[in-house]
Amino acid sequence: MLNVCVIGCGRAGMIHARSYAGKVIGARLAAVCDPFEEARENAAAELGVPRTYADWHDVMADPDIDAVVVVTPTGMHRDIVVAAAAAGKHVFCEKPMASSEEECDEMIAACAQAGVKLQIGFMRRFDESMEHAKEAIDAGEIGDVVLVKSLTHGPSHPKEWMYDVRKSYGPIGEVSSHDMDMLRFFTGSEVASVYAVGGNYRSPEVAAEWPEWYDTFAMTLTFENGMLGMVDGAQYVQYGYDSRLEVLGTKGSILVGAQPRESYTVATADGKVRRPMNNSWTYLYREAYIREAQAFVDAIVHDTETRVTGHDGKMAIRLVNMGLRSLLEHRIVLASER
Numbered sequence: 001m002l003n004v005c006v007i008g009c010g011r012a013g014m015i016h017a018r019s020y021a022g023k024v025i026g027a028r029l030a031a032v033c034d035p036f037e038e039a040r041e042n043a044a045a046e047l048g049v050p051r052t053y054a055d056w057h058d059v060m061a062d063p064d065i066d067a068v069v070v071v072t073p074t075g076m077h078r079d080i081v082v083a084a085a086a087a088g089k090h091v092f093c094e095k096p097m098a099s100s101e102e103e104c105d106e107m108i109a110a111c112a113q114a115g116v117k118l119q120i121g122f123m124r125r126f127d128e129s130m131e132h133a134k135e136a137i138d139a140g141e142i143g144d145v146v147l148v149k150s151l152t153h154g155p156s157h158p159k160e161w162m163y164d165v166r167k168s169y170g171p172i173g174e175v176s177s178h179d180m181d182m183l184r185f186f187t188g189s190e191v192a193s194v195y196a197v198g199g200n201y202r203s204p205e206v207a208a209e210w211p212e213w214y215d216t217f218a219m220t221l222t223f224e225n226g227m228l229g230m231v232d233g234a235q236y237v238q239y240g241y242d243s244r245l246e247v248l249g250t251k252g253s254i255l256v257g258a259q260p261r262e263s264y265t266v267a268t269a270d271g272k273v274r275r276p277m278n279n280s281w282t283y284l285y286r287e288a289y290i291r292e293a294q295a296f297v298d299a300i301v302h303d304t305e306t307r308v309t310g311h312d313g314k315m316a317i318r319l320v321n322m323g324l325r326s327l328l329e330h331r332i333v334l335a336s337e338r
């Protein structure tokens, strides 16, 4: 049994904590870490965790912890991952991987040098619908891929730490780094150019303090292999959690997403149809989170490469950074500028 410690017991941290507390074969939730006492104690009480830590440095000194799951705000990922690798612990790190490609390089090198696994939290790759779409593309069912369109709209109010887009990236990284990864996954290529536009449409009260904050963006991309991409992302949309993907090929197309929360539809005499909307990513991707955790543990146990590598995390950061620069500087950004 691998002993896992979840570091950061917030929204995403609790998803991972619940997965490791009984849903993943070969691993158990041995500890949780969070400086915020209420988050830490609530997690421990809900999941019956024997050990809690207020300071992540103490996790690194615990010889019983085999692997850490890093789910703190993004700006802390690099320091925690590098320290975990130095302590010989396998690492699962949430997206966005870090604050720059240089930080990603440091994290990749630290894990490689220590011989520990590194997996990044792009759980959509473990979503069965996405997997089937990829299989259909690889089998040539829609001809050659021409255009990949991906959108994510999140319902929740932004957290305070997200308003500084130089640190959090804003929705391009916070919500849509998943879309960036899906574009790489389905084009099988790296980005060549990005053009993004965006604005703050829902939180005018923070505009004076955070003039760069945007809650909605639209982006067009080209890839090295000639394929095209489109992404739109938004935060605090309130109507639900909306995640859709469309792949247009030379001989067909594939649509993934817009799954209703329940499988019932109400049709009434006034000609209207109603069906429940997904309200959370925690629901839409609940199975994918468990499958990604299982894949992480399996990669450790069988000593294989993780299915979402540090390189995947880094290349998504490249896309996110180019998108943010394009949005802030109002111009097309080319990968060749780097």
Ligand SMILES: NC(=O)c1ccc[n+]([C@@H]2O[C@H](COP(=O)([O-])OP(=O)(O)OC[C@H]3O[C@@H](n4cnc5c(N)ncnc54)[C@H](O)[C@@H]3O)[C@@H](O)[C@H]2O)c1
Binding pocket: 007, 008, 009, 010, 011, 012, 013, 033, 034, 035, 036, 039, 055, 056, 071, 072, 073, 074, 076, 094, 095, 096, 121, 122, 123, 159, 174, 281
């Ligand atoms: N894969 C996904 O679908 C997904 C979804 C949401 C968030 N995320 C990512 O997960 C990370 C956390 O996001 P969130 O929405 O859960 O944020 P959050 O604010 O809800 O939770 C962050 C937690 O980290 C804790 N924390 C802060 N400093 C810490 C420290 N020094 N050591 C340990 N814990 C510390 C906070 O107290 C808080 O409980 C971000 O990188 C985010 O982008 C991924």
